[in-house]
Amino acid sequence: MKILVAVKRVIDYNVQIRVKEDNSGIVTDNVKMSTNPPDDNAIEEAVKIKEAGKASEVVAVSVGEEKAQETLRKALAVGADRGILVKVDGAIEPLAVSKILQKIVEKEKPDLVFMGKQAIDDDCNQTGQMLAALLNWPQATFASKIQVKEKSLEVTREIDEGLETIEVSVPAIVTCDLRLNEPRYASLPNIMKAKKKPVEQINASDLGVDTKPRIEQIKVEEPPKRKAGIKVASVEELVQKLKNEAKVI
Amino acid sequence: MSVLLIAEHNNKEVKPFTLNAISAASQINEDVHVLVIGSNSEDVAKSISEIPNVKKIIHVNNSIYENYLAENYTSVIFKISESYSHIVCSANTFGKNLMPRVAALLDVSQVSDITKVISEDTFQRPIYAGNAFATVKSNDKIKCVTIRPTSFDPAPTSGGSAEIQNSDAGEATEISKFIKKEEIKSDRPELGTARIVVSGGRGMQSGENFKLITAVADKLNAAIGASRAAVDAGYITNDHQVGQTGKVVVPDLYIAVGISGAIQHLAGMKESKVIVAINKDGEAPIFSVADYGLEADLFEALPKFLEELNKLNTIQK
Numbered sequence: 001m002k003i004l005v006a007v008k009r010v011i012d013y014n015v016q017i018r019v020k021e022d023n024s025g026i027v028t029d030n031v032k033m034s035t036n037p038p039d040d041n042a043i044e045e046a047v048k049i050k051e052a053g054k055a056s057e058v059v060a061v062s063v064g065e066e067k068a069q070e071t072l073r074k075a076l077a078v079g080a081d082r083g084i085l086v087k088v089d090g091a092i093e094p095l096a097v098s099k100i101l102q103k104i105v106e107k108e109k110p111d112l113v114f115m116g117k118q119a120i121d122d123d124c125n126q127t128g129q130m131l132a133a134l135l136n137w138p139q140a141t142f143a144s145k146i147q148v149k150e151k152s153l154e155v156t157r158e159i160d161e162g163l164e165t166i167e168v169s170v171p172a173i174v175t176c177d178l179r180l181n182e183p184r185y186a187s188l189p190n191i192m193k194a195k196k197k198p199v200e201q202i203n204a205s206d207l208g209v210d211t212k213p214r215i216e217q218i219k220v221e222e223p224p225k226r227k228a229g230i231k232v233a234s235v236e237e238l239v240q241k242l243k244n245e246a247k248v249i
Numbered sequence: 250m251s252v253l254l255i256a257e258h259n260n261k262e263v264k265p266f267t268l269n270a271i272s273a274a275s276q277i278n279e280d281v282h283v284l285v286i287g288s289n290s291e292d293v294a295k296s297i298s299e300i301p302n303v304k305k306i307i308h309v310n311n312s313i314y315e316n317y318l319a320e321n322y323t324s325v326i327f328k329i330s331e332s333y334s335h336i337v338c339s340a341n342t343f344g345k346n347l348m349p350r351v352a353a354l355l356d357v358s359q360v361s362d363i364t365k366v367i368s369e370d371t372f373q374r375p376i377y378a379g380n381a382f383a384t385v386k387s388n389d390k391i392k393c394v395t396i397r398p399t400s401f402d403p404a405p406t407s408g409g410s411a412e413i414q415n416s417d418a419g420e421a422t423e424i425s426k427f428i429k430k431e432e433i434k435s436d437r438p439e440l441g442t443a444r445i446v447v448s449g450g451r452g453m454q455s456g457e458n459f460k461l462i463t464a465v466a467d468k469l470n471a472a473i474g475a476s477r478a479a480v481d482a483g484y485i486t487n488d489h490q491v492g493q494t495g496k497v498v499v500p501d502l503y504i505a506v507g508i509s510g511a512i513q514h515l516a517g518m519k520e521s522k523v524i525v526a527i528n529k530d531g532e533a534p535i536f537s538v539a540d541y542g543l544e545a546d547l548f549e550a551l552p553k554f555l556e557e558l559n560k561l562n563t564i565q566k
Binding site: 011013014016017019026038093094095098117118120121122123124125126127128129130131132133134137138139140141142144154157158159160161162163164165166167168169172177178179213214215216217218219220221222223226229230231232234235236238239241242243246248249 | 318341343346349351354356358371375376377378382383385388389423424425445480487488494501502512522523525531536538539540541542550553554557558561
């Protein structure tokens with residue numbers, strides 16, 4: 001079994017983002033970037049399946065600018081065997097990403113494709129499901145447990161009401177939830193070794209995929225500020241304020 | 250052209266978030282049609298036909314739809330999509346799972362999780378965990394849109410009498426199979442729709458200590474929430490998680506106890522009408538969004554809070 005894992009380079013989740021003054025987007029210059037958090041879970045799960053002897057190869061793929069190589073190197077440092085960087089400049093929508101991944105799947109012929117359930121920058125939550133549709137593969141989204149069977153996967157999904165278990169035939173797409181596993185840290189020797197692992201570079205334009213955005217971004221604004229609150233001195237004061245001032249209890 | 254809304258239901262009742270999505274759909278265009286795909290789901294179709302905002306129901310009733318699978322739903326939606334200018338549903342785990350599959354088949358770039366309808370093709374949506382809002386215009390012929398339920402009021406549920414049109418089932422998928430659902434049953438109000446939410450974070454120190462939260466929640470008839478840190482530490486199950494990757498809640502009152510206020514948690518609750526923070530670290534970021542902050546040890550403050558609530562003559566339910 002071969003597993004392809006898609007990873008995205010995003011602004012680090014601890015960074016307080018800033019809106020550009022001309023409202024054209026978010027400030028990304030000199031901002032710390034890292035792997036989209038649930039993509040780390042996707043890599044970890046693929047590597048664990050390989051370590052359990054149920055997969056032969058883990059290939060990491062990223063669609064983005066040149067610097068997305070760092071994200072691939074990190075995936076290689078925690079156990080992916082090789083990387084593929086599909087280079088594209090500027091903003092790219094999930095639909096175009098899924099079309100690019102479709103081309104990569106056709107070339108690499110993996111049995112499984114893993115990725116995070118959502119990227120924490122655009123918060124779209126689309127790419128995995130879109131790729132599944134384009135390939136006509138089953139989708140197991142928001143996975144918190146994956147059991148590899150002979151020709152299928154049993155996947156437990158996080159849903160609003162609790163948990164749901166489905167069985168999908170292989171080949172399949174799985175989008176990973178944060179509770180799927182605990183991603184490991186890369187050790188220094190493995191980071192060094194990862195530098196020697198192969199990373200193939202492809203230009204998105206060579207794949208024949210139209211990556212032009214379909215959605216016009218008219219403006220980006222900061223959310224309305226909450227008016228400053230107050231500190232109360234005691235529990236009694238808090239209850240009185242909630243009862244008589246805010247009138248919510 | 251009309252708006253097609255995909256209903257979420259359990260074959261008996263329509264799920265509450267579908268009502269919020271119907272409100273948003275009627276802001277896009279008044280001609281709202283609702284697609285009900287289910288098995289023995291006549292009651293669902295009937296109850297939706299009584300929603301005044303709904304002009305027509307398309308009911309696909311077949312035993313293959315006893316359980317919701319995106320693969321099965323997609324083939325039905327795809328077949329009838331041509332007659333619509335918009336396909337919409339709620340942006341919860343139901344709609345998030347479904348809509349992109351539909352959009353990709355239609356070669357449409359989806360607009361996810363909208364919080365405002367500006368015009369038929371222009372919407373506002375949060376990005377970066379709600380730390381920014383983008384106004385976006387979709388130029389696709391059919392627009393696929395998911396709706397953040399808590400940003401729209403639920404549609405009224407009586408007074409209408411829409412026509413119910415039966416329609417044929419699609420092919421049953423063979424690549425995906427439902428096995429089981431473990432619903433977490435509770436007498437409490439649901440987290441996503443509760444008027445009051447009391448949430449605990451890592452400061453609770455253990456799952457056992459959540460009983461302090463439970464006691465306050467019981468008194469206030471509140472839902473219980475948690476930060477990702479508390480869920481990851483195993484204090485409480487994931488269905489309680491509030492945040493960017495959990496649930497987004499907009500209650501009248503949100504009480505954050507022992508929660509520092511990481512960006513990803515704030516994303517799930519900072520639109521609440523009144524926010525209370527109880528934390529012993531006066532510098533915790535949660536205080537920056539709190540209307541009322543109490544700098545105190547939660548293990549003293551929570552029992553005292555309950556005691557003070559017990560002294561009140563009345564508590565709103």
